[in-house]
Amino acid sequence: MIGYISQIWTNVAEVKFTSDFEKIQLDQALVMHENKTVLIIKKILDQNTVRAVVILKAEPIAIGSQVINTLNFLQVPVGPSAKNQVFNILSQSQNTAQYRPQTIPINSTINATKENFNVKHKLLETGIKALDFFVPIFEGYKIGIFGGAGVGKTVLMKEIIFNVSKQRQKVSSIFVGSGERSREGLELFLELKESNLMAKSTMFVAQMNETPGARSMIVPMGVTAAEYARDYEKEDVLLFIDNIYRFIQATNEISSALEKNVSIGGYHATMASDVAFIQDRLYKNENGSITSFQTVFLPMDDLSDPAAITLFTHLDSSFVLSRDRMSRNIFPAFDPLVSTSNSVSVNIIGERHFNAIIAAKAIMKKYKDLEDVILILGFDELDEESKIIVRKALQLENFFTQNFFMASAFTKEPGVYVPLEKTIDSVIRIIEGEFLDVSPTEFAFIGSVDDLGKKEN
Numbered sequence: 001m002i003g004y005i006s007q008i009w010t011n012v013a014e015v016k017f018t019s020d021f022e023k024i025q026l027d028q029a030l031v032m033h034e035n036k037t038v039l040i041i042k043k044i045l046d047q048n049t050v051r052a053v054v055i056l057k058a059e060p061i062a063i064g065s066q067v068i069n070t071l072n073f074l075q076v077p078v079g080p081s082a083k084n085q086v087f088n089i090l091s092q093s094q095n096t097a098q099y100r101p102q103t104i105p106i107n108s109t110i111n112a113t114k115e116n117f118n119v120k121h122k123l124l125e126t127g128i129k130a131l132d133f134f135v136p137i138f139e140g141y142k143i144g145i146f147g148g149a150g151v152g153k154t155v156l157m158k159e160i161i162f163n164v165s166k167q168r169q170k171v172s173s174i175f176v177g178s179g180e181r182s183r184e185g186l187e188l189f190l191e192l193k194e195s196n197l198m199a200k201s202t203m204f205v206a207q208m209n210e211t212p213g214a215r216s217m218i219v220p221m222g223v224t225a226a227e228y229a230r231d232y233e234k235e236d237v238l239l240f241i242d243n244i245y246r247f248i249q250a251t252n253e254i255s256s257a258l259e260k261n262v263s264i265g266g267y268h269a270t271m272a273s274d275v276a277f278i279q280d281r282l283y284k285n286e287n288g289s290i291t292s293f294q295t296v297f298l299p300m301d302d303l304s305d306p307a308a309i310t311l312f313t314h315l316d317s318s319f320v321l322s323r324d325r326m327s328r329n330i331f332p333a334f335d336p337l338v339s340t341s342n343s344v345s346v347n348i349i350g351e352r353h354f355n356a357i358i359a360a361k362a363i364m365k366k367y368k369d370l371e372d373v374i375l376i377l378g379f380d381e382l383d384e385e386s387k388i389i390v391r392k393a394l395q396l397e398n399f400f401t402q403n404f405f406m407a408s409a410f411t412k413e414p415g416v417y418v419p420l421e422k423t424i425d426s427v428i429r430i431i432e433g434e435f436l437d438v439s440p441t442e443f444a445f446i447g448s449v450d451d452l453g454k455k456e457n
Helices: 129-134 153-167 182-194 212-231 244-257 271-279 306-312 323-327 351-377 384-399 405-411 420-431
Strands: 002-008 012-017 029-032 037-046 049-056 066-069 075-077 085-087 103-105 142-147 172-178 201-206 237-242 290-297 317-320
Touching: 012 037, 012 066, 037 212, 049 212, 075 212, 129 351, 129 420, 142 153, 142 306, 153 172, 153 182, 153 237, 153 290, 153 405, 172 182, 172 212, 172 244, 182 201, 201 212, 212 237, 212 244, 212 271, 212 290, 244 271, 244 290, 244 306, 271 306, 290 306, 351 384, 351 420, 384 420
Parallel strands: 085 201, 142 290, 142 317, 172 201, 172 237, 237 290
Antiparallel strands: 002 012, 002 066, 012 049, 029 037, 029 066, 037 049, 075 103
16 A cells, blocks of 8 residues: 655654555554655544654655555564563564564454453562562552652662562563663663573563654553463563653653644643553453553652653552652662552451551651651650650661662672561561660661671671
8 A cells, every 4th residue: 555755744744645545544554665664653634644653764754755554553572482582663673683473463452351350469579678568569450660860760670570570480571661771671681681581571672762653652562462471371471661651751742743732731632541541451360460560750750740640540559769768878769658559458468567557657757747846956855755756767767778689789789588577577576666775777778677786887
């Protein structure tokens, strides 16, 4: 099906076709320059005119250039043949030359029904104390890791990938890199390969220097692969998206180029539906589960940003990283008072864990309320009860610091995996005041309270 470029903008081209108009559909792939330039139809203007966004451009696009409608959609590598591979937006392997995996059309795996949803909760332990304790994760959950630039979102994501993949042997991992640095993708690939985890992993990457079309389409590619693994391969899937905000940003750029309406905060009017199209496909059913971990960049560290609010409505848990805590050398820089989880319920995590979370948050909240008083009057002016609250809060704050395996090359300290039960037991003992005579600094970067006094001076 032949067409011609009639107009061209930065990443959008208008194409006129001369025949077979009835075959035109949204999201069909158009090719140019001997199949080296690829565009995707995103808007049908009339029976023979469309607007398409550039996915990959090998040469400059000129008015009058010939375009071929493939009448097909972007293809997604799936199944065992997709594992141990890193793919770009055109499903070309970046680590194996001339590789030909099994593929299916993008978004062809959408399962509209959730009738067989299994409500039985199965804990997914990460070994990260702050995450497992305050934001317990269960199979089929959607977890957002929120934070501004440079607070440790990607390092935390990588730690989760390694810890969970090592603990759960019968699970597939799919990593989607949308709009992030090529260095991070390369580092992750090399680390997965070195740890023998790449054999059960698939990576889809569209870097920050690629077109908004590529950065937006790479996420539904990863989701399609995850759905196929769950519903056809009957696998439990860990889906990692870094960074889902870059996906929103890319869809915003495309909407602006297609002259769609702008909504609140400068975002496009279809942001909510674009996000829902991805998030509503991630769940657990009778075939298996998709548990997703998504990093979310916060512009100006603002949790009230419209993109963050849109994502909050879909997520089961939010793990918020704080710049203030990072500045005080608290890693991970987790803020428990603004993080949330649907799983914090007596019926899901049990009374012991639930009560420990409530008590720990209460102590931390009281300490936060006392910070201004301490700043003005000093610690010594507090009453005895408040002094105990402050001491326990500082002990808890330091206790939830942790050395990561993924950061050991920089910190020169070995990573630590802490079982959830040990974390709960340690927190309860701190809350009960067992260590009031121990300096809060002694709790920094230990595994459990059993390790107190074992750190090298």
